[in-house]
Amino acid sequence: MELDGCIRELLDIMKREVQSFNSISELLILEKKTLIEFNTRELAEILERQEDVFSSIACLEKSRITLLVKIGNMTGDNPESLSVSRLATMVENPLRKKIIEVGHILDTIHDDIRNKKASNSMLIKQGIMMVESDIRVILGAIGYPAAPNVGYGSNAQQNGLSGSVCIDGRM
Numbered sequence: 001m002e003l004d005g006c007i008r009e010l011l012d013i014m015k016r017e018v019q020s021f022n023s024i025s026e027l028l029i030l031e032k033k034t035l036i037e038f039n040t041r042e043l044a045e046i047l048e049r050q051e052d053v054f055s056s057i058a059c060l061e062k063s064r065i066t067l068l069v070k071i072g073n074m075t076g077d078n079p080e081s082l083s084v085s086r087l088a089t090m091v092e093n094p095l096r097k098k099i100i101e102v103g104h105i106l107d108t109i110h111d112d113i114r115n116k117k118a119s120n121s122m123l124i125k126q127g128i129m130m131v132e133s134d135i136r137v138i139l140g141a142i143g144y145p146a147a148p149n150v151g152y153g154s155n156a157q158q159n160g161l162s163g164s165v166c167i168d169g170r171m
Contacts, residue, residue, distance in 0.1 A: 006071050007091050013064045014102045020057045021109045024050065028116040035123040
């Protein structure tokens with residue numbers, strides 16, 4: 001297969017990656033909604049769908065890497081250092097323009113996904129803090145004294161043992 005054919009095949013893979021990453025972005029929006037609504041059943045379903053899409057992305061990544069190795073062998077370039085810019089220099093327009101455009105789209109989607117994941121992580125941490133507060137209220141209501149070592153985090157300790165959760169000495 002000639003270089004232009006490999007680049008075209010790579011472009012097809014990248015376009016499918018764009019579709020998959022757009023699916024992840026949409027699922028992250030739904031994840032945020034379920035986190036805000038405390039809808040754990042729907043959250044579990046969304047996480048399952050994310051796993052399916054991540055499996056698809058892993059297959060696409062494997063295909064992309066195999067193709068990059070092939071292109072690297074053809075051109076003498078190190079496949080790990082082949083960038084979209086370098087690939088674009090290997091072909092003429094309109095293929096050059098298309099690969100740069102798809103690379104830019106992937107970069108934009110990557111930034112969007114990173115921001116959504118950070119937002120969802122913050123919501124998860126806030127949810128944990130609310131659960132911790134609720135547990136403290138419940139423990140207080142059933143007669144357990146408030147303990148200064150009740151908490152979440154790597155510094156939670158009970159009887160000299162370090163762990164991630166310590167509530168009333170039993171967990």
